[in-house]
Amino acid sequence: MRTVPDISSFLKPLEDAIRLQLLPSISGHPGCSADEWDLLSLPCHFGGLGLINPTKVSDSQFDASLLITASLKDLIIKQSVCARPPDVRCVKAQFWDAVHLRYGWKLLNVPSHCVCGVSFTIDHAMVCQHGDLTFVRHNDLRDITAGLLSRVCSDVATEPPLQPLSGEVITPKSANRQDDARADIHARGFWGRRQSAFLDVRVFHPNAPSYRNSSIPSVYRHHELQKKREYGERVREVEQASFTPLVFSTTGGMGGEALTFYRRLADMLSRHSSTSYSGTLAWIRCTLSFSLLRSATMCIRGTRSILHRSNNASPEMGHIAGPRDF
Ligand SMILES: [Zn+2]
Numbered sequence: 001m002r003t004v005p006d007i008s009s010f011l012k013p014l015e016d017a018i019r020l021q022l023l024p025s026i027s028g029h030p031g032c033s034a035d036e037w038d039l040l041s042l043p044c045h046f047g048g049l050g051l052i053n054p055t056k057v058s059d060s061q062f063d064a065s066l067l068i069t070a071s072l073k074d075l076i077i078k079q080s081v082c083a084r085p086p087d088v089r090c091v092k093a094q095f096w097d098a099v100h101l102r103y104g105w106k107l108l109n110v111p112s113h114c115v116c117g118v119s120f121t122i123d124h125a126m127v128c129q130h131g132d133l134t135f136v137r138h139n140d141l142r143d144i145t146a147g148l149l150s151r152v153c154s155d156v157a158t159e160p161p162l163q164p165l166s167g168e169v170i171t172p173k174s175a176n177r178q179d180d181a182r183a184d185i186h187a188r189g190f191w192g193r194r195q196s197a198f199l200d201v202r203v204f205h206p207n208a209p210s211y212r213n214s215s216i217p218s219v220y221r222h223h224e225l226q227k228k229r230e231y232g233e234r235v236r237e238v239e240q241a242s243f244t245p246l247v248f249s250t251t252g253g254m255g256g257e258a259l260t261f262y263r264r265l266a267d268m269l270s271r272h273s274s275t276s277y278s279g280t281l282a283w284i285r286c287t288l289s290f291s292l293l294r295s296a297t298m299c300i301r302g303t304r305s306i307l308h309r310s311n312n313a314s315p316e317m318g319h320i321a322g323p324r325d326f
Pocket residue numbers: 114115116117118124128129130
């Protein structure tokens with residue numbers, strides 16, 4: 001295809017084989033419609049899977065394809081030697097799940113009922129509080145963010161305790177006034193020199209029934225405002241610090257305040273390590289998306305049964321966040 005020009009009409013049988021045989025076998029989704037095939041053949045950042053439709057590939061990409069595939073070719077050759085069958089099976093299953101989640105296809109081989117007793121659905125698996133899976137999802141994002149902050153800020157800590165109130169009047173009704181209140185992350189020198197910043201992570205599932213009648217942007221804003229009412233004034237008045245809510249959706253998106261935060265973080269990291277800003281931001285977003293994707297497949301495939309959970313599974317995860325985070 002990349003060595004002979006003007007051969008697209010000869011590639012129709014190949015396209016049919018990709019669409020009718022390869023696609024069902026790698027995605028576990030039989031019978032792709034023409035529209036779905038068009039969607040899947042788009043690049044990943046346009047919502048596709050980056051699968052090439054050979055009849056539409058332009059010959060002018062010949063030089064570029066040689067360059068682009070050189071490193072991939074090396075990786076494929078190495079993988080064929082290193083990868084053992086169990087790893088391949090595990091990666092394949094996770095990839096299938098990821099593709100099915102992305103396109104809203106019915107998942108394969110899921111139980112009919114959750115451990116908590118209700119019918120098993122994806123939407124339920126994402127929010128079920130049985131087991132610690134939603135905590136792990138939250139804590140993974142917290143730890144990734146704290147790890148990145150620690151490269152460019154001082155006094156970075158997870159689950160920092162807030163100073164108890166000593167007579168200050170905090171106005172919002174839903175403000176957290178407890179003596180043992182904690183934010184998720186503290187860092188010094190993020191928004192301003194020597195200035196303290198407190199951050200709190202929330203992950204919500206956009207397909208939950210309570211959000212059905214709301215637009216996605218308004219749900220992000222709702223969670224940001226709720227977090228700010230809970231912590232904003234107390235952090236400002238008592239800690240003399242700033243407060244930023246980091247709101248994520250289980251499907252990989254983030255709220256406006258989180259986006260501003262990670263853009264600044266990418267700026268600081270890129271200056272610190274003399275790398276490009278856009279590359280650093282893309283890498284951060286990729287890291288966060290993979291965390292959410294790992295968590296999504298864990299919520300679907302991970303065990304929620306307490307019988308399987310070790311009694312000392314939590315120490316290395318540090319303080320386990322409470323239900324307030326969800
Ligand atoms: Zn459940």
